[in-house]
Amino acid sequence: MNIHEYQGKALFKANGVSVLEGIHCTDVAGALAAYDSLGSKVVAVKSQIHAGGRGKGNLYHPETRELVMEGGVKIAFSREEVEEYSSNILGNMLVTIQSGEEGKLVNNIYIESGCDIAHEYYLALLVDRENKSVLIMASTEGGMDIEHVAEHTPEKIHKINIDPNSGLLGFQKRDLGMALGLSGASLKSFFKMLGKLYDLFISNDCAMVEVNPLVRTNADEIIALDAKVGFDENAEFRHRDWDDLRDLSEEEDVETRAKETGLSYVKLDGNIGCLVNGAGLAMATMDVIKLYGGEPANFLDVGGGADEEQVKTAFSIILEDPNVKGILVNIFGGIMRCDIIARGVIAATKALSLDVPLVVRLAGTNVDEGKAILAESGLNIHPADDLAEGAQKIVALIGGGA
């Protein structure tokens, strides 16, 4: 789960990580009031969306798709510029390298005081899968695309892994600061900031914290000019406050609803709906549809213990997508019994008056009962014995590839 920069900055501030003064607003009047109250001659007007590359992104009108303004983060030198920039940002679509072609509607902006910058750095904390520990990554090449730095000048990226038993130690903070060329007051400021940031990462169950750029001011202070924070959703049960930070407009509505009913759903661009038990098998089902010339419309894992009702919900979610021309059900019954799935499929087909071709592949526990139930239903359900046959059948039934 990701949060906005302004929320990340509030979290930083509350945990003792230095940020600039800033105010979150949702309309132009608010932006002007924020400018007045900050009392800073120069301010940054920053679009708030859950995607990186905002500065280099472009704003488009949501309907006409006409270019409104280049750059989703602007430096304003006057009240008039604040008015101009915020009205160009709010209500328009920001397209960045990470936002997808459609872009994201900007409903929130952040007005932040300016500061002088002596140098920009990159800093990130994340969970390193290979080393099974928290990894801190820093570079002197701040403000740039870090993947680019990693590819072309990997020696400029410095890494430390944290042993969870000992935590982040003094020498590690010092080593990293010195690797960035810091000394004296700036090293001291970095040392303090990194300790606070690591504590914040652990106590908030973060999946990722990225600060790009982290800056050194002319007064040798280390300040976070950016705050990209992602939480580990598995830890939601011990963070009741996350609900208030969630921006539902940033999430696919249907994916959120699927999750609430215990289903895992991701919408794709094809026309063959899939209903599968297990994440790995669900991915494999999509892959095999593609292999036989079709295009999957979604990823959908009904989980290990789905009942009749859940199967019905799954069907209705798949059918919300107007592109769906056919459905492939692929169940390998373990705990889940094929006879129960078969009854669920029949109930859903009837209740939703399904009018697209349906191929059902059942295997595993009680497979014979399941197949018999489908055959005796008198409904137009095409059975398949294995995944390849199922995929070939559904592709043929919808008249070939997408």
Added chain:
Amino acid sequence: MAIWIQEDAKVLVQGITGKQGMFHAGKMVEYGTNLVGGVTPGKGGQTVELEGGNYPVFNSMVGAITETDADATVIYVPPPFAGEAIIEAANAFHTVKGEGVIVCITEGIPTLDMVKATAYVANRPGVRLIGPNCPGIITPGENGGAKLGIMPGHIHAKGRIGIVSKSGTLTYEAVAQTMSIDEGQSTCIGIGGDPVNGTGFIECLSAFQNDPQTEAIVMIGEIGGNAEQEAAEWATANCTKPIVGFVAGATAPPGKRMGHAGAIISGGKGTAEEKFAAFEAAGIACARDPSELGQVLLASLKAAGLR
């Protein structure tokens, strides 16, 4: 010889009085697993009645292992408590007998809890963790066998194919594929789909390589991370037995979590294509469709003179 779990292994269930724990303990006994008891703090002294008889419940893992000399434990504890359940089990196996296998089925454990738990287990070299977020491990026997997890026992048979996979139902698919060419399994392991987990592909491949019962290996990966690439590289230098592979997620879009917490292509890394390429470079015979795993395996067995 199978790997890590022998047919007659003595097994505990952590969370045995819970709904999931009791249901699956019953299925384990039904399959023939040598269940010796369970642990639920505060319910020590009670018994749990399953088809095979009455099983004692203990308050702690130290108490349970001391009393039963268990070789392994299966954890069905809910996510908020599962990380600690792993640590409790690791401590108990380490202090009471110096070794043991922990299988954690639970899905949805916070990642930082797993960072702590895996570090704890790593400091106790005799203790092995499998999972979490996995179907478990099964060693089929002549009659029944040892089933430590949630997989359907009846689809398995004793044989010479070792299976290792990140996925649950896709593992069952691989098992069915071996059966379709009349081959049984030595041991099947689901290592789980979480970003931070216990036993990895390389440890499984290494154990299968050293296991006389295992003559060929099926390895099923999925998008995210680079464990498959590392395993392929390791296999090139160290594995002489034929390996057959599949990777799920060739059609997954980047940046989207595909069900499993670890199944995500981030920064363009961890794609199925990368992993298939690494498999092929290592001489692993790949199926692009899991329904063809059986035929690819059969061809590999023939090429190795095993059929």
